[in-house]
Amino acid sequence: MSLRNEIQRYLDIANCIICQPRLLNQLPNVRRGFNYSKNWTSPTSGDAAPLLPGPDTITGPSNPLRAFFESRETGRGIWKWDHYFDAYHRHFRKFVGSKVNVLEIGVYSGGSLDMWRHYFGSGCHVYGVDIEKACKCYEDKSTSIFIGDQGDREFWRAFKEKVPAIDILIDDGGHRTELQIVTLEEMLPHLRPGGVYLCEDIHGEHNGFSGYMQGIVANLNEFRGSGLEVSATGFQSWIRSVHFYPYMTFIEKADRPVQKLVARKHGTEWQPFL
Numbered sequence: 001m002s003l004r005n006e007i008q009r010y011l012d013i014a015n016c017i018i019c020q021p022r023l024l025n026q027l028p029n030v031r032r033g034f035n036y037s038k039n040w041t042s043p044t045s046g047d048a049a050p051l052l053p054g055p056d057t058i059t060g061p062s063n064p065l066r067a068f069f070e071s072r073e074t075g076r077g078i079w080k081w082d083h084y085f086d087a088y089h090r091h092f093r094k095f096v097g098s099k100v101n102v103l104e105i106g107v108y109s110g111g112s113l114d115m116w117r118h119y120f121g122s123g124c125h126v127y128g129v130d131i132e133k134a135c136k137c138y139e140d141k142s143t144s145i146f147i148g149d150q151g152d153r154e155f156w157r158a159f160k161e162k163v164p165a166i167d168i169l170i171d172d173g174g175h176r177t178e179l180q181i182v183t184l185e186e187m188l189p190h191l192r193p194g195g196v197y198l199c200e201d202i203h204g205e206h207n208g209f210s211g212y213m214q215g216i217v218a219n220l221n222e223f224r225g226s227g228l229e230v231s232a233t234g235f236q237s238w239i240r241s242v243h244f245y246p247y248m249t250f251i252e253k254a255d256r257p258v259q260k261l262v263a264r265k266h267g268t269e270w271q272p273f274l
Contacts, residue, residue, distance in 0.1 A: 030214075034205070063089045068115050076138075078111035084200070087245050091196050091252070092119070095167060099123035101192075103166045105150050105173035105183065106130060110138040112172075117142055127163055129173070151179040156186035165192040171199040177208030184212075188251065193238075197251040213249055217242055228263040236261065 016023060066085040072078055100123060102116050107130040117124050128138065128145045139145045144163075148155035150173045169191060171183055180199050188197055202209050220239055224230045237257040243250040 038205075065089055065115065065119055068118055072111060072115075076111035076114060077109035078115055079108070080112070081247060083246060084248060087243075087248060087250070091198070091243070091250050092168060095120055097121045097123065100167045101125050101127065101164060102168045102170070103127045103129065103163075103187075104170045106171070107132070107135040107138060107145065108172075110135070113138055113143055127166070129159070131174075150174060150183045151176075153182060153186055156183070160186075160190050165195075166190055167192050167195045169195070169197045171197075172201065175201045175203075177212070180209045181212050188253075191253050193253055194255040195253045197253075198248060200248050202247050202249060210249075213242065213244075216251075228265075230261050232258045232261050 063085050065088050066082075069078055069080065069085065096119065098120075100120050102120065102124060104112060104116065104126060105128075107113065107128040110128075113126050113128055116126050124142065126143045128135065128143060129148060129150060130145070131147065131149055133147050136145050136147065146159055146163075148159070150156075150171075166187070169187055171180060173179060173183070180202075184197070184199065191197055199209060204210075219233065219235050220242060222233050222236065224233065237259065238254055240252045240254040241250075243252070
């Protein structure tokens with residue numbers, strides 16, 4: 001890191017302390033959570049809960065994405081962490097068989113383009129983004145390839161003028177913090193209602209994008225008011241959920257904007273008789 005970048009980093013830290021001093025109050029909790037997960041000890045086999053059947057277990061339905069991957073012995077390469085496939089299927093399967101626009105950043109050998117088209121069906125159009133010009137060779141009637149730098153905001157502004165709203169975005173591109181953040185800030189608003197945003201390969205416990213997402217989650221939990229009905233912030237109205245997995249983060253948009261967050265009460269008996 002250059003001296004200039006190092007100075008800028010310290011200036012950014014100082015600015016955070018000045019503008020949002022309450023962030024410092026969270027540092028003990030952040031450290032506590034970090035140490036708890038770092039020192040996690042799994043229960044012994046006798047104490048563990050029994051495995052229940054479900055879509056993510058070996059007794060549940062097969063995962064068509066993993067099946068496609070396992071069958072790919074020749075042809076265009078696909079390179080994925082094995083645990084990604086269950087998370088893909090969990091968040092993407094609602095789009096299967098529908099007209100869906102998928103944007104994948106990081107085309108590489110082109111194999112995952114085939115995988116997405118096979119998984120979603122004939123109504124899928126894949127938009128690929130890569131910095132390597134040779135990736136244009138993967139373009140066909142159901143695949144559009146754009147050459148550009150995902151860290152360039154002007155590139156994304158031009159892209160959004162040419163491409164309709166996206167249903168699914170998969171960031172498997174440069175894997176550097178600034179590239180991932182710029183892409184999210186430019187493209188999350190371009191995601192259709194009900195869309196899913198995924199950033200992959202978030203490696204390391206002190207990863208910068210992971211830190212950025214902690215700020216995102218803090219605002220998702222913002223609480224305006226003191227009653228049982230509060231107005232949703234602009235962010236809360238459109239962001240339904242954030243999901244963390246090893247090396248990957250999903251953001252799901254709401255199908256329609258939420259105006260209020262309401263805590264409802266049903267029943268007649270309340271302990272201790274309040």
